[in-house]
Amino acid sequence: MTLEQIISGIEAASKDFVAQARSRTAKLVMPQRALGDLHVIGERLCGISRTLTPSVKKKALLVIAGDHGIVASGVSAYPQVVTGEMVKTFLRGGAGINVLAHQIGAQVIVMDAGIIPDIPQQTSEGGRLIVRKIARGTGDFSKEPAMTRDQAESAILKGFEAAKELFEEGLELLGTGDMGIGNTSPSSAIGAVIIRVPVERITGRGTGVDDDGFQRKCEAIKRGIELNNPNAEDPLDVLSKVGGFEIGAIAGAVLAGAFFKKPIVIDGFISGAGALIAHGLCPVVTDYLFAGHKSAEQGHHIMLEYLGLSPILDLEMRLGEGTGAALAMHVIEAAARVMNEILTFEEAEVSKDK
Amino acid sequence: MTLEQIISGIEAASKDFVAQARSRTAKLVMPQRALGDLHVIGERLCGISRTLTPSVKKKALLVIAGDHGIVASGVSAYPQVVTGEMVKTFLRGGAGINVLAHQIGAQVIVMDAGIIPDIPQQTSEGGRLIVRKIARGTGDFSKEPAMTRDQAESAILKGFEAAKELFEEGLELLGTGDMGIGNTSPSSAIGAVIIRVPVERITGRGTGVDDDGFQRKCEAIKRGIELNNPNAEDPLDVLSKVGGFEIGAIAGAVLAGAFFKKPIVIDGFISGAGALIAHGLCPVVTDYLFAGHKSAEQGHHIMLEYLGLSPILDLEMRLGEGTGAALAMHVIEAAARVMNEILTFEEAEVSKDK
Numbered sequence: 172m173t174l175e176q177i178i179s180g181i182e183a184a185s186k187d188f189v190a191q192a193r194s195r196t197a198k199l200v201m202p203q204r205a206l207g208d209l210h211v212i213g214e215r216l217c218g219i220s221r222t223l224t225p226s227v228k229k230k231a232l233l234v235i236a237g238d239h240g241i242v243a244s245g246v247s248a249y250p251q252v253v254t255g256e257m258v259k260t261f262l263r264g265g266a267g268i269n270v271l272a273h274q275i276g277a278q279v280i281v282m283d284a285g286i287i288p289d290i291p292q293q294t295s296e297g298g299r300l301i302v303r304k305i306a307r308g309t310g311d312f313s314k315e316p317a318m319t320r321d322q323a324e325s326a327i328l329k330g331f332e333a334a335k336e337l338f339e340e341g342l343e344l345l346g347t348g349d350m351g352i353g354n355t356s357p358s359s360a361i362g363a364v365i366i367r368v369p370v371e372r373i374t375g376r377g378t379g380v381d382d383d384g385f386q387r388k389c390e391a392i393k394r395g396i397e398l399n400n401p402n403a404e405d406p407l408d409v410l411s412k413v414g415g416f417e418i419g420a421i422a423g424a425v426l427a428g429a430f431f432k433k434p435i436v437i438d439g440f441i442s443g444a445g446a447l448i449a450h451g452l453c454p455v456v457t458d459y460l461f462a463g464h465k466s467a468e469q470g471h472h473i474m475l476e477y478l479g480l481s482p483i484l485d486l487e488m489r490l491g492e493g494t495g496a497a498l499a500m501h502v503i504e505a506a507a508r509v510m511n512e513i514l515t516f517e518e519a520e521v522s523k524d525k
Numbered sequence: 526m527t528l529e530q531i532i533s534g535i536e537a538a539s540k541d542f543v544a545q546a547r548s549r550t551a552k553l554v555m556p557q558r559a560l561g562d563l564h565v566i567g568e569r570l571c572g573i574s575r576t577l578t579p580s581v582k583k584k585a586l587l588v589i590a591g592d593h594g595i596v597a598s599g600v601s602a603y604p605q606v607v608t609g610e611m612v613k614t615f616l617r618g619g620a621g622i623n624v625l626a627h628q629i630g631a632q633v634i635v636m637d638a639g640i641i642p643d644i645p646q647q648t649s650e651g652g653r654l655i656v657r658k659i660a661r662g663t664g665d666f667s668k669e670p671a672m673t674r675d676q677a678e679s680a681i682l683k684g685f686e687a688a689k690e691l692f693e694e695g696l697e698l699l700g701t702g703d704m705g706i707g708n709t710s711p712s713s714a715i716g717a718v719i720i721r722v723p724v725e726r727i728t729g730r731g732t733g734v735d736d737d738g739f740q741r742k743c744e745a746i747k748r749g750i751e752l753n754n755p756n757a758e759d760p761l762d763v764l765s766k767v768g769g770f771e772i773g774a775i776a777g778a779v780l781a782g783a784f785f786k787k788p789i790v791i792d793g794f795i796s797g798a799g800a801l802i803a804h805g806l807c808p809v810v811t812d813y814l815f816a817g818h819k820s821a822e823q824g825h826h827i828m829l830e831y832l833g834l835s836p837i838l839d840l841e842m843r844l845g846e847g848t849g850a851a852l853a854m855h856v857i858e859a860a861a862r863v864m865n866e867i868l869t870f871e872e873a874e875v876s877k878d879k
Contacts, residue, residue: 207841265873267560270866274858486562488560488562501628519610519613522604
């Protein structure tokens, strides 16, 4: 499928099903809307999947990995080799995302969208690795475009295809995650360009750079934006000039959720950047998105406000990997259960009026 | 056991285990403390249970029910008969707490601490009912004391005993919940007296009274405080004059957590009032408490600030029944898993330094 075909195949969520779901909520054996956001989430699930009995039991986290040329400009506290080492840790089952996904019975699918090392496609204890490598890391966008326009489109399509395969296997709820040393820098750049905010406002310390590192990081991002001059109205141009392969693939997974009418939970700052690219291509995708959490990374809340999404959790997390999305899936599943399982006043034979 | 024996048997959580747990967190294969509050919660679990491998797999919600004489003064949007009808709904498994407890594999234990109708002790589809009735509802505290001092002490001891039995059965994590038409009024009164804030600041609309009802509610609470003149320094006096049986029993369950060194998750506004009574008797109980969520009920945040507790969730919920505690248990269990299951940098063979 081409990007144009995907975009033209996306429809808004059903307002009619949301309205019907609200009527059902009003009859539940409790004071009106007493479960607050759980009702809102449950009703959105109804609108997304065009049903009053939404199911999100089959869950997966798609953790997309890529390397970043900008690491050479000293923007990260960790060496670039950690990207591949963490992919191996995911496959061993020993990272944060493995633990939180296991707790909710969700699969972990790791996608190599463009890391430097070669790790063979495999299914192992911690999850499944699918290799969809676009290149061995991006260019240093403070000196050159991160990738070509064709590579940007390819990243989006590969993310779309990976999510499509999962939905075809029966998946009901997909969370996005990321791994890529240096990837808060392209995410900040994408946010600054698309939302039109100063780089300093939307740039944080990522994995924990010190004051000097933070200064270097902001300067490299600003230099990259100035040099590449991305067109804010053209998301493919933004992605190719200052983005990352995993960010493009996350955008593709977001588009797939909207195309196949499945809910997507985005994680933190990097998934937020992916959602910004998808939203730029097709604004209605936000109908299908849940923001798992508000990350502790400075500027993440600016992305969520721009997308019009309220974070489900706010636990000062900033790990990435999809951890915030995985933890929030419990709340989303609770919301689906509230729609399906709580009795009405009538069914419970409980008095409603004095 | 007497109340004095219970209080004198309570020790602070172990600072030494918290410090050891922090050292373990610092080695995990992620940027420093990148899972934010999950680390804080996990380390507190270590301090509570004096271990570096905390387990909270065996979970239960103790949903304590009582009736309230003050309903006669027009403070609630629902008739008093709903208290007993909801207890029956819990036993059928059709209420909010059943659904959220089932999702996390937690038992629901319903305790009749003083509802008007007689419902036989039983184990059924939705949970177990234990009958520990102190009286058939409290007195209308806007006209007389809610209960005698002996009844107040008895409510606390019965809550303590119920929790004690659960811990002796192997329970690792206990959530408190409540059911009682009218019980936001005594909870507001307890908060106003103990925290010394105006009634209007700490009183909300409960199950949803209208403007007139809200006015009536505030006036009844103020009249009750003026008439009974509870001594803020004497929690038993406060509980007996303006409290409720389920609130006293929740205080007892909180004391039991601290006494048996087990974590307790409090739910919303009514559990908050119970925690205030327990804290008045023995301030160190907060070492053992987690605040499941910030309720949408006005004034709940004032209680949490007074107790020094940060809510885990903030989802605009205000149902009670223990629903906020149940939903938060997933996050607490995640925190325990983070302590136990994530590899260190060394174990994962991931590079830490450039």
